[in-house]
Every structure is written in C-alpha cells, then in structure tokens.
Amino acid sequence: MLLYASGEDYLEAILVLKKQTGAVRSVDLARYMGYSKPSISHAVAMLKKGGFLDTDEDGCLLLTDSGQEIAEKIYERHCFYKNQLVTAGIDPQIADKEACQMEHIISDETFQKIKKHLCQRNKEDSHHQA
Structure with a gap:
C-alpha cells in the first residue's frame, strides 16, 4: 500500500505521543493533530488496512513493525x-x-x-x- 505524506504524519504523531505518554488512543491523536474524531477514525482504519497500525484490546494504537520503521x-x-x-x-x-x-x-x-x-x-x- 502506498503511504502518502498525511499517513506518514499520522504515524509520526503516534510515535511522538507514545514517547510522551506511553499509550495512544484515537482521541489523543485527534487532540494532538487538531483533527476531528471522524477524520482520525478514517485514517486509523486506512493505516490498519495497510498494515501500518494495529489496536490492542483497550483500543490503544500500536505501530506495526513497518509502521514503526516509517514513523x-x-x-x-x-x-x-x-x-x-x-x-x-x-x-x-x-x-x-x-x-x-x-x-x-x-x-x-x-x-x-x-x-x-x-x-x-x-x-x-x-x-x-x-
């Protein structure tokens, strides 16, 4: 899957937030990036579909190996x-x-x-x- 600059920005933001807080939820990402929750949900779904992102049982966003590398x-x-x-x-x-x-x-x-x-x-x- 081709990753555009906006997708890279999401991955980078998740990495930065994870370094700051340890765990990242979609709401944290929305607040950090200044985007609406629906925009974040759409981006998260696309990044998951591309194999760059996963979520745990608590709903925290987790970078996959390829997502971590890009971030x-x-x-x-x-x-x-x-x-x-x-x-x-x-x-x-x-x-x-x-x-x-x-x-x-x-x-x-x-x-x-x-x-x-x-x-x-x-x-x-x-x-x-x-």
Missing part, C-alpha cells in the same frame, strides 16, 4: 530539518512547520547525503576551532 524515519528527518533551520536562525515554530513539509519531499538518498555532508562539515568546523 522513526519521518521523525528523524523532522528533527534533523527542524534543527538545521533553527540553527540557521529560523523561528522554531516556522522551522517546525517547514520541517514537516521537507520530511516528505526529500528522497532517502538525498536525505542521507545531506546528513552526511553536514555531519562532516560540523566535524571539520569543530576540529578547526579546537
């Missing part, structure tokens, strides 16, 4: 881009919003090369300052 990938990108933008002087709220857009449009290959380049550059900069 972690998107969250890593989000944090990376937000950090780079804030470091460049962008307001944190704007950086957060723009990082959310960037995380979806950059290919894995491009992301890895950007990350590698910036890490090497940071090492070189810190070496020259020492």
